Structure formats: structure tokens, C-alpha cells
Amino acid sequence: MKHSRLLLLTILTALLLFAAGCQGSPAESNGNVQSAEEPKDLILATTTSTQDSGLLDELIPIFEEEENINVKTIAVGTGQALEMGTQGEADVLLVHAPAAEQEIADSGDAINRKRVMYNDFIMIGPKEDPAGVSGLPVQEAFVKISEENAVFISRGDDSGTHKKELGIWEAAGITPSENSGYTETGQGMGDTLQIAADRGGYVLTDRATFLAHQDTLGLSILVEGDEDLLNIYHVMQVNPEKHNKVYAEGAEAFGDFMVSHETQKVIEEFGKDEYGEALFFKYTE
């Protein structure tokens, strides 16, 4: 009895000490031994697709090593990432919604916008293809889905993919929310794909996320290769003249890093091991 009590007390004290001891040293694990200078924090607001594909896990450590900068990657929808830029809450943005990007470049919130890479969007759906859209150009496929009132699952979260989808509906002259088969999830790409699989719906997705999920989905690619489906990523830094708290040098260095020759080589090789095909393609200016 006495012993077990002692043991218990020891364990609890150890836990307490552990919690208290770690407290003061958050930067301990990434402390840089070679350089005496503490790495500065750079906040990168980006889209879930770059993080979920694993691309950033490859690139960020290289950049951190080169520049002695600590990158804080915040992966959110493109809408939120752009808003973080507009508010001056991020230093640098890596996003994929060209029209919306142009707006914040025009407003002067973001500068130094550079094209980095592209991949493509695809439309996937049930193998049986109830609306018969397989192989059609994307706009016609959307019209067909609307006419058949087929189930279409939309991100509905103001992300780059969602903006792309809305752009196609608009070009086709359709208000999708009028269809009862149109469903908005308000979630990330991965979750939206799972919901589409569950309901047997059509969905517009980036190829990288689809490849990561395809084993569990049972949906197939129905529309691809259309020029309208290009998914272009840009990097841009938040304007330090408008937002005085941003880390401008770090942001500029990150922009340069993304379009550098070495980085582009890493991007082009990325994904070949796991999926047998590249997920992103070089597309610098």
C-alpha cells in the first residue's frame, strides 16, 4: 500500500516536472547550432492542397536551412489565405486563384507576384457516369450535370478549387444552387471527396488530392485535359509598405526560392516515387 502510493506520487511529480520543464524552451528542438542568430519566423499562408500533397514538407526544410528562417506554414483555403494577406497576418502567400490574386495585387496588399507551378483540375464521378459526361469539355459536362440534375458535390468554402468551379458554372451561364443535386460541403478537398464517394456525386478536384485518396473512393476521372482546368499557383509577398509588421526580407527570399532552378527541379520530381507521375509542373515566368 505504502509503496504503491510512493510510486504514484513519483509518477505524478515526474509528469508535473516534465510539463513545467518543457515550458520555457519552445525553440529548443529547432535551435540552430551553427549560427548564433535566432531564426526569424516567416508566416506562409497557403492552400491545403500544397500541404496535403506533401510538397511543402519537401521544400520548406531546404528553404529553412538555406536562409536561417523558421517557416510557419498555415494551410487554409485560398480565400482565407488571401484574407490573411489583406489583413497583414501573413508574410507570404502561395495560392491558386488567379482572379482573386489579381484583386489583392491591384489593391496593393500583395506585391512581387510570381508564377510558380501548375497542375490540373479534373472532374471525377461515379464509374457508371449517370449524366454521361465522360470525355466532354468541362463546360459542356457542367451543363449536362445541371440538365440531368445529377448529384454534384462542391467545396463551398471559397477555396481556389471552389473559385475555379464557380468560374466554370458562371461561364456556362448556370446558377448551380438552383439544382437540388448541388451540395456544398464547406470542407477541405479530402473530406469533400469522401462525401462525393459516399453520395455517388460528381466533383471537381485537383489531381494531387485525388491521387492521394483514390484507393478509398471508387470514383473515376471523367473529364481532364481541358485548357479551362489548368490550376496555376502563384507566390506573392504581403506589401510591407501597407502592413508594417510583415517580415519583408524573408517573404522576398521565399518568393525567389520558389522560382529558383533547384526548387523547380524538386517540384518536378515530387510525387514520381509514390504515384508514378509528377503532381506539379514547372511554370515560372
Added chain:
Amino acid sequence: MELLIEGLKQAFSMLATGDMQLVEITLLTLRVSLSAVIFSTIVGIPLGVALGLSSFRGRRLLLSLINIGMGLPPVVAGLWITMLLWRNGPLGSFSLLYSPFAIILAQILVSLPIVIGLTSSAFQQIDKKLLLQIKALGASKVQMIFLLMKETKIAIMAAVMAGFGRVIAEVGAAMMVGGNILGETRILTTSIVMEVSKGNFDVALALSFILMGLAFAITFLLTILQQRKQIQ
């Protein structure tokens, strides 16, 4: 079913190989949750005791506020902390957003009301006659509170466990104020969300088993402490 077994296998192999990333994430989870719960305990119990024993104007209002705080949605806590800590917010100059500290703060915000609320309930239930008797025996205020805490130990430990449960399970706020940054603010719950959205269900399952194992181990310790018989 197959996936479940796959997840279990994965959990064991991740633990057996001592996956450094996993170790780091698990340690951070422990550090953050324990810090939050210890703070909530140290601050919450005295406040709960005071609130349970005293009577003053506005006490009912205060109690209602604490009771609603017990159900404070983590995303609300996360949103508030974000507004407080971000660059253009009141505490922006300390650059605390996207740090473990921010997660601890959010977790305190959701667990402190639980500890205060449940502790004060326990103290309100104490028999008034017992209070009188203790006073009559000439106990000092400190002695009295000490005695009463012994009396309500089971309920107080339950309050701590409920607080711990809230904190270890929390994901919405941790995602928002922490940012799920690898090596800095990625904890087990946010990793699970991320692995699911990556489509790595086996890894997510493996992490869920590790999280539950951790939660069980700590709750078990606290339960032993709670159920231990008083040694005279």
C-alpha cells in the same frame, strides 16, 4: 475491419521503430495538455472553493457564466484567442500566435470553467452542519478548507479529469491558434485531422490509438489517485 487492423499494426510499428516525428508530436501533446490542465487545476480549484463557500451579490450570475463556460465551443475559444494574439490584435507585438503557448491558452479557456464549476458544485453540497462542527472544534480557515477538500476529494478529482478530457480531445482551437505546424504546434488531434484529409486513414487510425492510449494512461493514474482510500 481490415483498415482497423491495418491501423493497429501501423500504431505498433510506429511505436516500435520510435518514429521521431511521432515522438515529438506525442511529447508536445502531453506538454501542452498537462500545462493547461495543471494551470486550470491550480487556479480553478481555489476559485471553485471560494465560489462554493461564499455568498455575495451576483454569485448566481457568475455561476451561470461559469456553467456556460463549461460548454464553450473550442472553435469559439480559438477564434477569440486568434483575435487577441494576431499581429494587429492587442497582444500582437509578442508574436504568440501559432505557438504552443497559444494552444495552451485556448485549452485553459475551455478547461478552467470546468474545474471551477465542478469544484464549486462539490463545495456547495457540503453539509452545513459539518461546517458548523468544524468551526466549533476551533479549526482555522486554512485547516477547514483542507479538511473540506479531503471530504470532496472524489468530486475534485473528477473535475480535474473532466478538464483533462476536454483538453486532450480538443482540436478546433488547436488547429486555429496553433496552425498545425510540424515540429512546433502539431499535436496528435491536429495530426489526425490532417492525415484524414490527406487520405491516410491508416496513419490517422494509428494516431488515434496512440492518443487514446495516452489519455487512458493519464486518466487511469488520476482515477487511482481519486479512488485511493484515505490513510489515517
